[in-house]
Amino acid sequence: MANRAKPERGAGGHYLRLLRRPSGAFSLLFLALCIFCALSADWLAPYDPYDPSQKDILASLSPPSLRHPLGTDSFGGDILSSLIYGTRVALIVGFSTGVTVPFLGAVLGAVAAFFGGRLDRLLMFLVDVVMVLPGLPLMILVATYIGGSYWIVVVLFTFLGWAGVCRMVRGRILSEKAAPYVEAARSYAAPWYRILFRHVLPSTYPLLAVTAARTAAGSVLAEAGLSFLGFGDPLAISWGKMLADAQAQGALLFGAWWWVLFPGLAVTLLALSFINLGYALEEVFNPRLRRGART
Amino acid sequence: MNRGYFAWRLLMALLAVGAAIVLNFLLIHLMPGDPAHRFYADPRVPPEVKQEIIRMFGLDKPLWTQFLLYVRNVFRGELGISFTTQRPVLQVIAERIPWTLAITLIPTLAAIACGIWLGMWAAWKRGGVTDFLLRTLGTASSSVPSFWLAMLLVMLFAYWARIFPLMGMVKPGLSLSESPWCFIGSVACHAALPMLTLFVISVPGYALAMRNAVISVLGENYILAAQAKGISQTVLLWKHVLKNAVLPLINMFSLSLVGVIGGAVLVEQVFSWYGMGLLMIRAAQARDFPLVQATALITIILTIGANFLTDLVQAWIDPRIRYG
Numbered sequence: 001m002a003n004r005a006k007p008e009r010g011a012g013g014h015y016l017r018l019l020r021r022p023s024g025a026f027s028l029l030f031l032a033l034c035i036f037c038a039l040s041a042d043w044l045a046p047y048d049p050y051d052p053s054q055k056d057i058l059a060s061l062s063p064p065s066l067r068h069p070l071g072t073d074s075f076g077g078d079i080l081s082s083l084i085y086g087t088r089v090a091l092i093v094g095f096s097t098g099v100t101v102p103f104l105g106a107v108l109g110a111v112a113a114f115f116g117g118r119l120d121r122l123l124m125f126l127v128d129v130v131m132v133l134p135g136l137p138l139m140i141l142v143a144t145y146i147g148g149s150y151w152i153v154v155v156l157f158t159f160l161g162w163a164g165v166c167r168m169v170r171g172r173i174l175s176e177k178a179a180p181y182v183e184a185a186r187s188y189a190a191p192w193y194r195i196l197f198r199h200v201l202p203s204t205y206p207l208l209a210v211t212a213a214r215t216a217a218g219s220v221l222a223e224a225g226l227s228f229l230g231f232g233d234p235l236a237i238s239w240g241k242m243l244a245d246a247q248a249q250g251a252l253l254f255g256a257w258w259w260v261l262f263p264g265l266a267v268t269l270l271a272l273s274f275i276n277l278g279y280a281l282e283e284v285f286n287p288r289l290r291r292g293a294r295t
Numbered sequence: 296m297n298r299g300y301f302a303w304r305l306l307m308a309l310l311a312v313g314a315a316i317v318l319n320f321l322l323i324h325l326m327p328g329d330p331a332h333r334f335y336a337d338p339r340v341p342p343e344v345k346q347e348i349i350r351m352f353g354l355d356k357p358l359w360t361q362f363l364l365y366v367r368n369v370f371r372g373e374l375g376i377s378f379t380t381q382r383p384v385l386q387v388i389a390e391r392i393p394w395t396l397a398i399t400l401i402p403t404l405a406a407i408a409c410g411i412w413l414g415m416w417a418a419w420k421r422g423g424v425t426d427f428l429l430r431t432l433g434t435a436s437s438s439v440p441s442f443w444l445a446m447l448l449v450m451l452f453a454y455w456a457r458i459f460p461l462m463g464m465v466k467p468g469l470s471l472s473e474s475p476w477c478f479i480g481s482v483a484c485h486a487a488l489p490m491l492t493l494f495v496i497s498v499p500g501y502a503l504a505m506r507n508a509v510i511s512v513l514g515e516n517y518i519l520a521a522q523a524k525g526i527s528q529t530v531l532l533w534k535h536v537l538k539n540a541v542l543p544l545i546n547m548f549s550l551s552l553v554g555v556i557g558g559a560v561l562v563e564q565v566f567s568w569y570g571m572g573l574l575m576i577r578a579a580q581a582r583d584f585p586l587v588q589a590t591a592l593i594t595i596i597l598t599i600g601a602n603f604l605t606d607l608v609q610a611w612i613d614p615r616i617r618y619g
Binding site: 125128129132133134135136137138140141142143144145217221224225228229230231240243246247252253255257260261263264267268269271272274275276279 | 307310311314315319322323434435437438439440441442443446447449450453454455461554556557558560561564565575576578579580582584587588590591594595598599602
């Protein structure tokens with residue numbers, strides 16, 4: 001509490017801690033790699049997976065080789081190229097939900113805690129309802145009607161994900177509202193929005209950063225799942241769609257392990273990077289969790 | 296059991312079901328196009344027949360009348376006729392529910408039992424090898440897609456080792472009435488890999504939650520008092536610690552049900568295990584709207600019901616919740 005008066009000093013040093021932890025450094029590195037791949041896919045990828053003429057049909061289902069470092073699929077498409085292009089969908093989904101979910105949750109949580117009364121009860125009821133709705137069946141339901149798209153994941157994740165954040169933020173703000181510094185701010189007649197946005201809400205930022213990272217991980221996994229079931233964007237290459245093709249075109253029957261292993265590994269590593277980033281951020285913001293301190 | 300708490304939770308569960316019904320209804324009508332279009336899409340259908348079809352489905356009535364009709368039908372258990380099989384959807388779904396429950400419930404319960412034991416061990420030997428492995432795997436397991444793990448297991452145990460069948464539910468040609476034991480054996484053999492997948496994916500999560508709960512309980516004064524009494528380690532762990540440490544796990548179980556019931560879809564797809572999930576996917580691919588809607592609705596109701604039950608169990612075990 002005491003050192004919150006000057007959060008600027010030394011904060012940069014704390015961020016460097018991210019790099020000092022092996023898992024934190026690895027996560028940042030992998031995330032940077034993915035962003036780099038997504039941005040420069042057009043010249044980085046050895047083949048263009050969207051161009052059917054670049055499929056090496058004579059070398060279909062070939063294991064990793066010099067020409068195709070990660071092997072080929074059943075039409076001779078280069079796995080590495082598809083993998084590089086697939087980062088785009090994964091990152092778009094991950095980053096979009098990572099922004100929308102904490103934002104919506106924070107706004108609604110702050111509203112619930114700050115205004116209380118009927119609005120609070122209504123919001124908390126909605127939270128209770130939304131928390132028990134299963135995401136995947138709902139996504140399939142929506143996809144049946146409007147057709148496959150990865151934006152379904154973003155929209156439904158936002159629609160379902162705000163609830164948990166809202167409850168956390170509300171709890172945090174309720175306890176923060178009673179803090180002496182808020183009373184002090186009230187005593188010099190600070191308006192409610194100033195108290196909320198300037199004093200109370202910043203105390204939830206660490207929580208929101210952690211939530212953003214975890215939501216991103218969850219949505220990357222959900223997008224992969226939805227694409228795997230065949231409800232992703234039919235035109236965009238994504239890691240989940242690669243696995244769906246592998247499943248549908250019998251990669252398991254031919255023992256084409258490279259076609260299964262690499263896309264799944266990419267999904268896992270990206271989700272893991274996001275989760276680890278969450279843990280690392282938690283540690284940066286919460287000194288009690290740092291190494292050496294007993295929890 | 297405190298009556299007020301029970302009534303409150305029941306009300307919440309019913310309202311959630313109500314919300315799901317409203318959502319389901321709205322979805323049909325918010326979507327572009329005409330729900331009955333497929334029946335008169337053929338230009339040869341005369342206009343009288345088209346009118347008759349619209350009247351038959353009640354699509355000429357105002358929206359709120361349609362909604363009331365829909366709610367009435369849901370409560371009567373009339374969720375429509377499947378486009379593809381021409382049978383009542385509820386009947387189609389009821390046949391598939393046991394198959395899904397079999398491959399989800401058994402591994403989940405096994406994972407909880409295993410998680411309790413592993414978590415207890417890791418917490419007792421805190422900082423040891425088990426503890427380290429558990430913490431690493433606990434983080435990793437939450438980012439492994441279940442369907443990918445399923446595919447890898449198929450690769451390992453069905454393609455290379457050839458221990459288990461690749462996919463399906465039973466060897467073709469076997470029937471329950473002729474040779475019940477062969478049938479059950481074959482089903483168990485086919486169910487092994489889907490169950491193993493769901494088990495492997497959920498153990499680390501439960502174990503990690505248990506470990507953290509045990510560690511916080513071990514710091515309590517009553518544990519110190521029990522130790523001072525000189526009781527054995529076994530009694531201490533399995534009697535005094537377990538009771539309090541297992542509470543967060545029940546909460547987690549209730550939350551993970553959402554994931555388990557929904558996540559079974561993916562695993563069923565990999566193994567062609569014809570449960571509710573695969574039914575829903577196939578219905579969605581065939582654009583069998585009544586069937587998709589009913590599966591989604593029933594999945595949601597099952598989830599809400601299971602959550603309600605675990606809430607009650609939790610309140611029954613932990614009196615603090617009832618008054619919280």
